[in-house]
Amino acid sequence: MTPDSTADNAPRVVVIGAGPAGLTAAFELARRGITCTVLEGTDQVGGISRTVERDGWRFDIGGHRFFTKVKEVEDLWHEILPDEDFLLRPRMSRIFYQGKYYDYPLKATNALKNLGPIEAVRCVSSYVWAQIRPPKNQDKFEGWVTAKFGKRLYQHFFKSYTEKVWGIPAADLEADFAAQRIKNLDLRKAITNAILPKRNQKDITSLIEEFEYPKYGPGMMWEVCRDKVVAAGSTVHMETKVRTIRHGEGGASEVVAEHPDGSTSTFECDAVISSMPFTKLVKGMEPAAPPEVVEAADDITYRDFLSVALVVPEEFAFPDNWIYIHSPEVEVGRIQNYGSWSPFMVKEGRTCLGLEYFVFEGDEMWEKSDEDLITQAKQEIAFLGLVDPDQVELGHVVRVPKAYPTYDEGYTDRVDTLRRWIETNTPNVHPVGRNGMHRYNNQDHSMYTAMLTVENIVDGTDHDIWSVNVEEEYHEEGGTARSGSHGTGRDAPVLPKRS
Numbered sequence: 001m002t003p004d005s006t007a008d009n010a011p012r013v014v015v016i017g018a019g020p021a022g023l024t025a026a027f028e029l030a031r032r033g034i035t036c037t038v039l040e041g042t043d044q045v046g047g048i049s050r051t052v053e054r055d056g057w058r059f060d061i062g063g064h065r066f067f068t069k070v071k072e073v074e075d076l077w078h079e080i081l082p083d084e085d086f087l088l089r090p091r092m093s094r095i096f097y098q099g100k101y102y103d104y105p106l107k108a109t110n111a112l113k114n115l116g117p118i119e120a121v122r123c124v125s126s127y128v129w130a131q132i133r134p135p136k137n138q139d140k141f142e143g144w145v146t147a148k149f150g151k152r153l154y155q156h157f158f159k160s161y162t163e164k165v166w167g168i169p170a171a172d173l174e175a176d177f178a179a180q181r182i183k184n185l186d187l188r189k190a191i192t193n194a195i196l197p198k199r200n201q202k203d204i205t206s207l208i209e210e211f212e213y214p215k216y217g218p219g220m221m222w223e224v225c226r227d228k229v230v231a232a233g234s235t236v237h238m239e240t241k242v243r244t245i246r247h248g249e250g251g252a253s254e255v256v257a258e259h260p261d262g263s264t265s266t267f268e269c270d271a272v273i274s275s276m277p278f279t280k281l282v283k284g285m286e287p288a289a290p291p292e293v294v295e296a297a298d299d300i301t302y303r304d305f306l307s308v309a310l311v312v313p314e315e316f317a318f319p320d321n322w323i324y325i326h327s328p329e330v331e332v333g334r335i336q337n338y339g340s341w342s343p344f345m346v347k348e349g350r351t352c353l354g355l356e357y358f359v360f361e362g363d364e365m366w367e368k369s370d371e372d373l374i375t376q377a378k379q380e381i382a383f384l385g386l387v388d389p390d391q392v393e394l395g396h397v398v399r400v401p402k403a404y405p406t407y408d409e410g411y412t413d414r415v416d417t418l419r420r421w422i423e424t425n426t427p428n429v430h431p432v433g434r435n436g437m438h439r440y441n442n443q444d445h446s447m448y449t450a451m452l453t454v455e456n457i458v459d460g461t462d463h464d465i466w467s468v469n470v471e472e473e474y475h476e477e478g479g480t481a482r483s484g485s486h487g488t489g490r491d492a493p494v495l496p497k498r499s
Contacts, residue, residue: 010034011457014255014267016242017275019047021433023225024076024447025273028454030232037267038229038236039257044219045226045236047275048403048434049443051219051345054396057352058345059309061400063322063336064218065091065211068444072451077212080225086212087342092319096335097156097326099385104324106157115156126150141173160328165358166406167303215344218443240265242276244286251428271457272426273450275433277302277402282418285426293421296414300438304361305403307336308377309354311393314339316386317351330380331365333358350393355381361401370397405438419466430457432465 013029015022018040029036044050052059066086068074078086095102103110112120127150135143141162145154159170166173214220226236237257243264244256255267274281279297282289289297322336332355339351346352355377359365368376374395382389415438422429430453431437433446441449445468452463 011270012268013271013273014039014269015273017047018045018226018236019275019433020049020443021275021436021446021450023222023229025432025450025454026229026234027225028451030229030234032458034458035233038234039240039242040236040238041241043239046219046222048400049218049222051217052398056347057309057311058217059307059338059354059398060217060341061307061398064443066213067211070444070448073444073447080221081214085215087215088210089213089341090210091321093322094320095324095326096384123150123152126152139175140171141175142171144175157326161324161326161333164333167358167360213341215342217345242284245272245284246286247426252426270428272429273453274429274431275436277435278418278431278438281431289421293417296417300411300414301406301408302402303404303406304359304366305400306357306359306366307354307398308373309352309396310377310381311350311352312387312391314349314351316391327384330383331357332380373397402435405435405440
């Protein structure tokens with residue numbers, strides 16, 4: 001990718017954020033011979049898809065399976081990295097509950113078998129009772145799931161983990177989240193299949209069984225992408241935080257950013273592609289957005305995340321990419337085995353387990369010291385019977401603010417308020433990606449929003465990136481990537497508004 005002499009009149013583009021969306025935009029611009037300025041607020045590229053390295057250990061923040069139905073994205077992955085840098089990895093994840101492992105996605109026959117005959121009968125009885133006397137209120141997650149599976153199965157497999165992830169009682173979650181997430185799990189059919197001989201199961205949709213993965217983690221992809229973007233003539237400023245986007249009658253004209261030494265630079269622009277949090281983008285506008293728009297931005301919320309990585313002997317490894325921890329006695333929500341993602345992430349004879357906690361920035365867990373978090377992680381992994389805490393060699397903590405856009409009550413109106421104001425007053429500012437659009441996107445769909453945005457800017461197309469149907473693609477059920485509805489994207493619940 002080298003600059004094209006035909007691009008003398010190319011637009012001056014500022015890209016905010018060097019995660020998958022931002023760097024994809026920069027890469028796509030370079031294809032067309034257009035250089036840009038990339039401003040990244042942290043000291044590492046990749047955003048939530050970065051790979052953290054500590055003492056030679058590499059941690060994937062959140063876990064990123066490289067699978068997509070969007071061919072343009074898959075082609076781009078393989079343009080950035082050569083084929084030999086990808087591993088083909090088996091997909092495996094299970095639920096850990098009361099000392100036993102359950103298949104995930106859930107299979108009712110497996111679940112009932114693990115529960116044992118007495119509890120299985122109780123669960124089936126609870127299910128039958130729910131069919132006779134379903135809960136009166138099924139507008140919430142708890143009532144909807146109880147009506148479909150019975151109270152006992154709800155308490156075993158749905159309540160604890162859901163509350164860990166979103167930080168509120170399951171009784172306050174909207175029911176549509178359950179309808180989206182719980183698919184192809186029919187207790188009546190499962191019991192019938194367990195009793196009768198196996199029949200043709202081709203009508204049951206299954207998730208992918210294997211996926212590609214960069215051998216040194218997803219951050220490898222974005223480190224190489226950054227290098228290619230720079231080689232093509234663009235500039236990437238690290239630890240440079242956007243403070244102001246100046247705009248006038250024609251849209252945004254300048255981006256003011258602060259460097260690590262406290263100095264500031266002003267970057268003139270004809271277009272801005274932004275993957276920074278939508279709220280910060282709007283609140284950084286000068287002149288300021290009107291009070292009702294700023295208020296909408298203030299009311300948009302996020303769920304934050306931290307990971308405690310523990311180095312242990314290889315004998316404590318498990319084959320899963322990750323295990324969902326439904327046990328309510330511990331706060332950890334999910335445990336990754338980085339060695340199952342790639343042997344290049346760990347060292348010979350040892351592996352690294354990542355205990356993931358879903359938190360709110362500033363809450364008790366977030367404010368704990370690294371030492372206290374490591375101690376807690378060791379205690380919890382011992383309680384679960386997975387690792388002898390005396391065998392933990394060392395630990396590292398990674399905090400990730402604004403990891404998950406939350407969909408609380410009224411969020412669609414607030415996001416639409418921000419979107420309408422941006423489109424009306426700064427039409428040359430283009431939000432992309434997960435936080436940029438406040439959509440629970442997966443990595444590939446964040447990338448795709450950036451690809452379509454570059455086409456809009458440079459090629460004069462009119463793609464509506466807000467209509468990219470993330471949920472349909474993510475669940476591998478086919479569909480056309482350029483069509484869809486203005487949904488929430490990848491499945492996430494609508495939460496009650498936090499006071």
